[in-house]
Amino acid sequence: MSTSTNRLEKSEVYVKVDVCIFAINEDLKVLLIKRSIPPDKEVWALPGAFVKKEETLEEASIRVLKKKAGIFENLYLEQLYTYGEIERDPRGRVITVAYFALVDSEKIKISENADWHSVYELPSLAFDHGKIVKYALQRLKNKLEYTAIALDILPENFTLTELQKVYEVILGEKLDKRNFRKKIFSMGIVKPTDKYQLGVHRPARLYTFKRDLKSKKIPGFRWTKMEL
Amino acid sequence: MSTSTNRLEKSEVYVKVDVCIFAINEDLKVLLIKRSIPPDKEVWALPGAFVKKEETLEEASIRVLKKKAGIFENLYLEQLYTYGEIERDPRGRVITVAYFALVDSEKIKISENADWHSVYELPSLAFDHGKIVKYALQRLKNKLEYTAIALDILPENFTLTELQKVYEVILGEKLDKRNFRKKIFSMGIVKPTDKYQLGVHRPARLYTFKRDLKSKKIPGFRWTKMEL
DNA sequence: TCAAAAGTGTTAAACGTACACCCATGA
DNA sequence: TCATGGGTGTACGTTTAACACTTTTGA
Numbered sequence: 001m002s003t004s005t006n007r008l009e010k011s012e013v014y015v016k017v018d019v020c021i022f023a024i025n026e027d028l029k030v031l032l033i034k035r036s037i038p039p040d041k042e043v044w045a046l047p048g049a050f051v052k053k054e055e056t057l058e059e060a061s062i063r064v065l066k067k068k069a070g071i072f073e074n075l076y077l078e079q080l081y082t083y084g085e086i087e088r089d090p091r092g093r094v095i096t097v098a099y100f101a102l103v104d105s106e107k108i109k110i111s112e113n114a115d116w117h118s119v120y121e122l123p124s125l126a127f128d129h130g131k132i133v134k135y136a137l138q139r140l141k142n143k144l145e146y147t148a149i150a151l152d153i154l155p156e157n158f159t160l161t162e163l164q165k166v167y168e169v170i171l172g173e174k175l176d177k178r179n180f181r182k183k184i185f186s187m188g189i190v191k192p193t194d195k196y197q198l199g200v201h202r203p204a205r206l207y208t209f210k211r212d213l214k215s216k217k218i219p220g221f222r223w224t225k226m227e228l
Numbered sequence: 229m230s231t232s233t234n235r236l237e238k239s240e241v242y243v244k245v246d247v248c249i250f251a252i253n254e255d256l257k258v259l260l261i262k263r264s265i266p267p268d269k270e271v272w273a274l275p276g277a278f279v280k281k282e283e284t285l286e287e288a289s290i291r292v293l294k295k296k297a298g299i300f301e302n303l304y305l306e307q308l309y310t311y312g313e314i315e316r317d318p319r320g321r322v323i324t325v326a327y328f329a330l331v332d333s334e335k336i337k338i339s340e341n342a343d344w345h346s347v348y349e350l351p352s353l354a355f356d357h358g359k360i361v362k363y364a365l366q367r368l369k370n371k372l373e374y375t376a377i378a379l380d381i382l383p384e385n386f387t388l389t390e391l392q393k394v395y396e397v398i399l400g401e402k403l404d405k406r407n408f409r410k411k412i413f414s415m416g417i418v419k420p421t422d423k424y425q426l427g428v429h430r431p432a433r434l435y436t437f438k439r440d441l442k443s444k445k446i447p448g449f450r451w452t453k454m455e456l
Numbered sequence: 457t458c459a460a461a462a463g464t465g466t467t468a469a470a471c472g473t474a475c476a477c478c479c480a481t482g483a
Numbered sequence: 484t485c486a487t488g489g490g491t492g493t494a495c496g497t498t499t500a501a502c503a504c505t506t507t508t509g510a
Contacts, residue, residue: 055314056314058312097312181463404474429488
């Protein structure tokens with residue numbers, strides 16, 4: 001392949017996207033697919049697809065999300081890293097652009113050969129997908145501290161206890177209720193509504209996300225959405 | 229293209245690497261190449277190359293670095309982001325994996341059609357390279373605060389004033405000498421040697437990097453090298 | 457009336473920030 | 484001896500972390 005011509009020869013380098021889809025359900029889960037074809041037949045892997053000529057990387061990821069996890073809203077999707085080791089896929093020179101997504105597991109119908117797995121009890125994965133999940137988890141934890149990412153998987157209205165649960169499950173540790181609330185308020189990312197929970201023992205106040213702050217710098221945050 | 233066969237058809241999706249090479253020299257500079265061929269002939273662009281079948285993404289980046297900036301040591305290289313918009317390159321569906329590098333400009337011989345440009349006075353760039361530089365700069369600033377990245381472009385021994393200059397140039401602001409030293413020491417990333425500068429008015433003590441800490445969590449740092 | 461989760465403040469320690477002078481050296 | 488950059492400490496405000504009891508409600 002040469003840059004000195006306007007005509008590009010066909011390439012033997014292939015581009016995939018693989019998506020690490022996280023959901024919260026008791027603990028932190030990842031959606032895996034049991035491969036039905038070689039290579040690594042019958043081995044669990046991240047859902048993925050080859051990128052088509054006429055779709056962006058993000059569109060390819062969304063195609064994967066729709067196919068493997070049903071159509072849904074309240075989705076957080078972010079590019080993670082691009083893996084380009086030469087021998088990572090036996091079929092050829094396959095480069096994968098990894099994405100991670102955070103979804104509300106209640107809103108999803110997963111496909112037949114897919115299943116949720118706790119990030120703390122993962123089977124061994126096909127290709128280099130184990131490495132990808134590990135890195136995605138690290139990134140997710142980091143982002144939680146500086147961004148409003150947790151709000152992307154909560155419904156429009158939520159209680160502070162629900163928000164705290166999201167943090168606890170992702171970070172894998174218990175948090176102090178008073179300190180947590182203090183932190184969230186000082187970030188200024190939520191505002192109270194005048195609504196309350198229904199049908200529970202003692203209804204908690206419902207909060208909502210201050211959407212206008214989504215793309216602004218938030219005190220205590222380093223960034224919210226990366227500007228690319 | 230299909231995943232259901234072991235034979236992959238040739239692809240019309242192409243993969244490049246583009247490298248945003250930073251150096252420090254009065255202020256923060258980026259290495260740009262004046263394109264000699266269409267598209268965007270005569271326009272400044274990031275140095276880049278199509279990825280060969282038998283090289284990793286990082287190897288391709290290093291090939292670019294060697295060709296455009298001479299061979300050198302003391303190099304920091306990190307993957308930045310992968311750009312996959314459909315129309316970003318008129319030659320076809322070209323996806324670029326952007327890298328950024330931090331080098332010591334004194335150790336470099338740049339190629340003929342290349343030149344350093346201050347990040348504060350950039351010309352308009354080919355393709356979406358302006359966006360890439362902007363993001364690389366943001367990432368560089370962020371990493372400076374949490375990692376020992378600055379040490380990668382200093383020689384084995386350096387003075388604290390030299391280290392501070394690196395921070396000041398990248399962040400684009402003056403720092404307080406006492407607070408800066410306090411911070412660096414509390415990070416525990418440098419250790420004093422018993423050597424001193426030569427040939428200057430008043431020789432300063434030389435410090436060196438605590439290499440054993442390179443991959444450990446450092447207090448005040450969120451991470452040093454990302455584990456992938 | 458009881459069980460369960462909601463809600464609410466204070467204190468101490470660590471950290472970040474602003475700020476100015478003396479010292480050692482080579483010219 | 485002087486000009487230059489090297490080196491050092493303190494005080495204040497902010498942020499973080501540890502910690503426990505009262506309130507409200509539905510069953």
